[in-house]
Amino acid sequence: MKKYNFLLLIGVFCFSPIIANAHVKWFTELEPEKVSIEQILSREFIVLSLIIALFLALLSQFIPQLMKIPGVATIDMKLDEYRKYSRYILQYGTAASFILQVVNRTMFAPEFTIHHSWQTAIMWAIIVLLLIPYHVTTKLAALAMLGLFLYIWSYSGWFHMLDYGFYLAIIGVLLVGRTKLETAGFPFLYLGTGLSLSWVAVEKWVYPFMTIDIIQRHNVPTFGFPPDLFVVLSAFIEFVVGYLLVVGILNRVLAVVVTILFILTTTIFGYTEVVGHAMIHIVLLIFIIEGVSFYHPPVKMHKNRMDQMIFVFLNFLFVLSTFLLIYYRFA
Numbered sequence: 001m002k003k004y005n006f007l008l009l010i011g012v013f014c015f016s017p018i019i020a021n022a023h024v025k026w027f028t029e030l031e032p033e034k035v036s037i038e039q040i041l042s043r044e045f046i047v048l049s050l051i052i053a054l055f056l057a058l059l060s061q062f063i064p065q066l067m068k069i070p071g072v073a074t075i076d077m078k079l080d081e082y083r084k085y086s087r088y089i090l091q092y093g094t095a096a097s098f099i100l101q102v103v104n105r106t107m108f109a110p111e112f113t114i115h116h117s118w119q120t121a122i123m124w125a126i127i128v129l130l131l132i133p134y135h136v137t138t139k140l141a142a143l144a145m146l147g148l149f150l151y152i153w154s155y156s157g158w159f160h161m162l163d164y165g166f167y168l169a170i171i172g173v174l175l176v177g178r179t180k181l182e183t184a185g186f187p188f189l190y191l192g193t194g195l196s197l198s199w200v201a202v203e204k205w206v207y208p209f210m211t212i213d214i215i216q217r218h219n220v221p222t223f224g225f226p227p228d229l230f231v232v233l234s235a236f237i238e239f240v241v242g243y244l245l246v247v248g249i250l251n252r253v254l255a256v257v258v259t260i261l262f263i264l265t266t267t268i269f270g271y272t273e274v275v276g277h278a279m280i281h282i283v284l285l286i287f288i289i290e291g292v293s294f295y296h297p298p299v300k301m302h303k304n305r306m307d308q309m310i311f312v313f314l315n316f317l318f319v320l321s322t323f324l325l326i327y328y329r330f331a
Contacts, residue, residue: 033210035206035207040206049317052236053316059249079252080291086186089289090189091174099127104271109164123148141174142175172192190245191246194244195242196242198242201238201239204238205231206324215230252291
């Protein structure tokens with residue numbers, strides 16, 4: 001177990017710069033150039049897909065063993081005590097994230113620049129409404145966020161805005177607070193965030209030259225891998241993180257790891273990285289606190305261990321193929 005943990009730790013930190021490219025369009029001026037599907041479905045891509053699917057299937061059975069590690073159960077119980085603050089963290093954390101954005105003259109992401117005074121007014125209105133500790137004003141803020149998001153959607157297109165689908169999940173959680181649907185809010189947040197991370201990862205396979213440009217422009221180390229293979233690996237890591245959040249495996253561990261990685265990437269990309277990923281940090285903090293306490297992971301639909309392994313193996317390949325084909329078709 002110690003050897004396994006050591007190897008895992010080395011792997012995580014070796015590939016820490018990978019996640020820096022989460023939104024490659026923020027950091028490159030290169031025009032998107034879609035490669036052929038034959039180039040994407042290379043031998044390396046197919047072999048990696050099968051190996052990762054098998055690894056995830058085995059991983060789903062090792063999770064219960066983690067709770068037997070000394071101190072893990074104690075930390076788990078301690079984090080449970082903070083669950084009552086999750087909604088407040090999301091509410092005020094969203095306000096803090098929006099403050100960073102409006103000061104930077106952007107909305108939701110660094111690529112959506114504020115051009116009109118009414119956009120600034122709405123952003124500040126959302127912030128003020130979120131800071132008022134009353135559930136009605138929180139819902140009004142959520143509705144204002146939805147209106148602004150749909151406005152950006154109207155000129156950016158639905159395909160582009162799928163990168164930021166997790167904002168719809170955040171809006172949903174804020175809207176259903178103190179209603180009969182309140183318990184469905186955070187599971188929707190898990191689903192929305194996981195799918196967004198996986199969706200963004202596909203961009204690296206379809207437009208690899210954009211990521212390669214970032215690697216060369218910012219001198220990102222590839223640890224001996226050729227840049228094109230490094231891009232494939234980085235996309236797989238990001239896709240797997242999103243997938244694991246959706247299926248409910250290693251949620252707290254993943255949230256901690258991804259948070260550390262995003263913090264490390266600020267040393268490469270600076271303030272743009274801070275503004276762009278501030279909202280994701282808030283969501284990950286909630287995942288660290290909540291774990292899967294309220295979330296019934298899809299993998300738990302199967303009681304038998306072998307059934308769970310088969311489900312994870314085949315489901316990963318299905319989700320991977322679906323995301324890749326849909327992205328490639330509409331890119």
